[in-house]
Amino acid sequence: MxxxxxxxxxxxxxxxxxxxxxxxxxxxxxxxxxxxxxxxxxxxxxxxxxxxxxxxxxxxxxxxxxxxxxxxxxxxxxxxxxxxxxxxxxxxxxxxxxxxxxxxxxxxxxxxxxxxSKAKAINTMAAVSVRQFTTEEVTRYAGGRSDVARLASNFAGVSTADDSRNDIVVRGNAPTGLLWRLEGVPIPSPNHFSTLGTTGSPVSALNPNLLANSDFITSAFPAEYGNAIGGVFDLNLRKGNTQDYEFMAGIAAFPGAEFVAEGPLLRENGGSFLVAARYGFVGVLGLAGTDAQPNYRDLSFNINFGKSKIGTVSVFGIYGQSDIDFLGDEIDEDDLFAAKDTDAYFESGFYTVGLKHTIDIGENSYLRTTVGTSSSAENYEEDRYFNKDTPEETKIRYTESDNTESRITLSTVFNSKISKKFTVRSGILLERFTLDAKLSDREEQDDTDGDGYADLVPLLSNDGSYTLLQPYAQGQFRITEKLTLNAGLHGQYFSVNEQFVAEPRVSFSYAINQKSNLNIGYGLHHQNVAAPLLFLEENINGTFVQTNRDLDLVRSSHYVIGYDFRFAEKWRAKAEVYYQDIDKAAVERTPTSYSSLTEGADFVFSRDKTSLVSKGTGYNTGIELTVEKFFSKGYHALFTTSLFESKYEGSDGIERNSPFNNRYVINLLAGKEFFVGKAKKNIFSINTKFTTAGGRYYTPVDLEASRAAGYEIRDELNAYSLQYDPYLRIDLKLGMKFNSSTKKTSHQFYIDFQNITDNQNVFTRDYNRLTQNVDQIDQIGFAPDFGYRFQF
CATH class of the missing domain: 2.60.40.1120 (Carboxypeptidase-like, regulatory domain)
Structure with missing residues (x-):
């Protein structure tokens, strides 16, 4: 120190x-x-x-x-x-x-x-359902917690009506349908406290201080993106300063303590380094939604060696580690994540490291190759107390989960500008996965040994490898000055079921005049069923068999039409209408309400869904409106709204609401900056955010059956028939920036009042085995966030 x-x-x-x-x-x-x-x-x-x-x-x-x-x-x-x-x-x-x-x-x-403007994508071949975002927006908007996933919740078509997790629900799709990419290659969920197969968590491990402008795409992706049906978060890392050494030190409630350093490296080549580290302490402040103490830390870097005779070479990476212990005697009855009769211990970690090489081929072409490795691991142990606080109190191991998913990635892309009217891009992505996954649980199991407790049964045990291969080719043809065509073909081979699919993608962009554009897009997309379901084991005559391995890739067709209108200087309005048709989802063989399309919004997947078949269907349809005032004259504003339906059918053939069917989402954000002080060099800012959304649909608890069984049983005949109350939240953020008059330094302070009305939004309604009733737990109420940054 x-x-x-x-x-x-x-x-x-x-x-x-x-x-x-x-x-x-x-x-x-x-x-x-x-x-x-x-x-x-x-x-x-x-x-x-x-x-x-x-x-x-x-x-x-x-x-x-x-x-x-x-x-x-x-x-x-x-x-x-x-x-x-x-x-x-x-x-x-x-x-x-x-x-x-x-x-x-x-x-x-x-x-x-x-x-x-942010209306245009960084990826030149993304013409529909795309929004560019800047890291400055991550820190500017109220209620964001310096989390890029929560920033995305402000965009049209995205629903994250959950204060406890940052899952990204795009147009009614499960969050598992999202693809995370960093520097052009897929990565595991970049979150602390994440679990196998999920894409969200309570705390992000992505450090916005290292991010450059990036793209967020919600449908009809260009041909280079694959193995996703919901959305794409295509993240880029910025380069460090190539001329001067710069540093940033800060402290905030949710990111915690952080430090960033950057500067020149191999000046003759224009190289640079950029590295950042953070350590979280939100639990100490009592803002985590639990009495348990969450611990998390992360490290990110991007080292660019500049341009030389062999091309441009860079090395990048992210590392995150987290752990938390839930001790029943130390938590409150209304804890969001734990129960009084349980001691649970959870730890997780992930890393991504990549080497990127780019070389020019001629004057108008380049070849970019990225080799990477990544891993995501989590370990969960749960001890359950029976007859707690009585002389017969017994403590037994109830659940054990130990999962590690690793991958080696090779991506190569060739891009060539044939002429000012025609550009082609082709490439191949190869991912080799290694999965070591083990899960044992007593929930809903029989007592075969007669000890009075359900048996600890292995449900998942996989130690093997599989391959995902994705070739693609696409082109952009500027047919006229006003009309542009983007078209391509994406292929996908999944070695587990040995299935290969071809996916056409196409979009048209027509400039009606200098102020308005019409965009039309179509895309066919596939995604494998999540690993926690794919490798579940079923006990068949005393032998455990993975009966879901042959499930088909889930298939999704996207249709979208959009209209973009710049009706005034610095103002933009955009409307999109979309329809998404989904089939080959995993459902049970006998008539039930279950579908794999309902998975992924929690820390765990279903543990009893074996012998599934690829006969489920679903659809998402809606209309979205965005009205945006880009920052000018000291203020900005953003209004987004989505009206949509998200439906699915299980093997019983009954159309039901998806658990992600909020039906509507409305966001209103605005901010103003004021120059203050005699020299007018310091800036006071005020930003606010209003969000409301329809409540999610949920399956009611079968109370009598739950009391008889001793654990929660849902009324699956009436799956997702009830809806939580609407979600509503108002945030207010005040900030101050001090620019030095004599030094290359600046200071920034902010305080973010989240949910200033202390609205009690519903978190869940679950069966409480201690009270033997259905109890409601509310989300985090009023929660102030704060931060200070010093740049020098």
């Missing part, structure tokens, strides 16, 4: 330019992703602050006034581009990657001007 303080004082001692900042970055061709030398970059309204890119496409703008600025870039034969709301501070340089698109017209004609 003394050394850390000395280091901080050392950097604070340097006198540096005050009240201005620096913007640097690279200008690249949007289609070929090659750098553009000789491009002009300037600050809108302050054109005297300008630069010309060097031979490697790099630029630097110095003495940029602090506050929000618009950066403009231009080059002969390309469409001009403007990047609005770039926040400049004294504590940190701004790093940009500006992408220009070659003009459709000839060079001697007028080059049109376009404004880059």
């Amino acid at each position: 003394k050394k850390l303080i000395l280091i901080l004082l050392f950097f604070l001692s340097f006198k540096m330019l005050g009240q201005t900042g620096t913007i640097r970055g690279t200008v690249t061709d949007k289609q070929s992703e090659t750098t553009i030398p000789g491009a002009t970059v300037a600050i809108l309204g302050k054109e005297s602050i300008n630069a010309v890119t060097d031979d490697n496409g790099n630029f630097e703008l110095k003495d940029v006034p602090i506050g929000r600025q618009t950066v403009i870039a231009s080059f002969l034969g390309y469409e001009n581009v403007a990047l609005p709301e770039i926040e400049v501070t004294t504590g940190k340089d701004v790093i940009l990657n500006i992408m220009l698109q070659e003009s459709f017209k000839d060079l001697n004609e007028v080059v049109i001007t376009s404004e880059k």
Whole structure:
């Protein structure tokens, strides 16, 4: 700690330019992703602050006034581009990657001007149901907890009416339908306290300080994405500062204590390093929704060795570790995650490490290869007390779960700009999984040994490997200046059931005029049934057999049409109508209400669903509206609403509500910034968020059957027939940024009042084996979050 303080004082001692900042970055061709030398970059309204890119496409703008600025870039034969709301501070340089698109017209004609906005994807071949997001939004919006998954809940089509978990429910799909990608390769769930097969948890392990602008796609994905039917979170890591060493130290309720360091590496190649570490302590503050103490920490890095004769090489990775002990004697009766008659011990961890190599092939093509390895592990042990607090009290091991899923990934992508009208991209993704999964449980088991307790029965025992292979090819054809076609074919081979499928993807984008666009998309998608179901074991004549291994890939067809209208300067409205048809979901052989489409919104999957068949169906349909005011004149606003239906059919052929069928979601966010102080260099901000959604449907408890059995039994004949009360929450966030007048430093304080009305939203209604009644547990009520950051 003394050394850390000395280091901080050392950097604070340097006198540096005050009240201005620096913007640097690279200008690249949007289609070929090659750098553009000789491009002009300037600050809108302050054109005297300008630069010309060097031979490697790099630029630097110095003495940029602090506050929000618009950066403009231009080059002969390309469409001009403007990047609005770039926040400049004294504590940190701004790093940009500006992408220009070659003009459709000839060079001697007028080059049109376009404004880059979050309405357009970073992936040039994603035309429908896509939203670009910035890391600045993660920290700006109220109620976000510095969690990119919770940021996504503000977008149209996403429902996360749950304060305890950050599962992303896209258009009524189970959260297991989501694909997480980092630097172009799939990764396991990037969350603390995650379990096998799930994609969400209470706390994110993704550090937004390392993220660059990224894409979030909700349907009809381009051909390069596969093994997902719900959505894609395509994350990019930013590069570190290539010129100066910069640091950030902070403390906050949910991320915890954090430290970020970045700076140049191999200056002659333009390399850099970026590393960040966090340690959480939310449990100490009593904001975790449980009396137990959650412990978690994570480390992230991105090391770029710059561009050399062999190409550009970088190494990236994330590591996360978490654990928590639920001791029955130490928790409250209304605890969200534990029971008074149970001692439970849980720990989890994951890592992802990748090596990425990119080399230019000619002037307009590149080959990018990424090799990675990742692992996700969790261990859960539960002891149950019978006849608790009596002379006959007995403690027995009730559940044991020990799972490790590892994978080795190879991805190679070839991208070539054939002409200004035609670009092709093809590649192959190979994933080799190794799964060591074991699960034993007494729940709903017989007492064959006559000791008075249900037997501890092995339900899952898998120690093997399998392969997922995904080749693809796609192209973008600018048919006319107004009409663009994106089309491709994705293939998927799953070695467990030896199934290969081909998936066509296509989208059209038509610019009706300079203010409005019409987009139409279709995509066929498949995804394997989650591992906790796929490898469940069934006792057949004394032999345990994995009777779900031959299940087909779940199939989903996406149809979407959207209209985008920029009705005023800095304002945008977008409407989308979609229909998703799902079949080949896993259901039981005998007529029941069960379907694999209902899994994935909890920490565990069903443990008794064996001998399943691929005959389930479902559909999601709805309409979405987004009205957005991009940040300008000191304020921003975002309104999103979704009206939808999510239905499924089990083997009984009855159409039912999906547990993710909220029917409606409404979000309203707004924020305002004020320059304060004599020099007008400090910024006070206020942001607020209003969210309401229909309650989720749930299956009622069969109270009499549960009392007779001693454990919870749901009324499956009336599955998902009841609905929780509507969800409602209002958040208010106040912030203050201090920009130094004499040093390259800045300070930021914020306090985030979450659920300021203390609305009691329902968490669950479950059978309580201690009271032998159905009890309601509410979600976290009013919960303040706070934070401080020091950049230097």
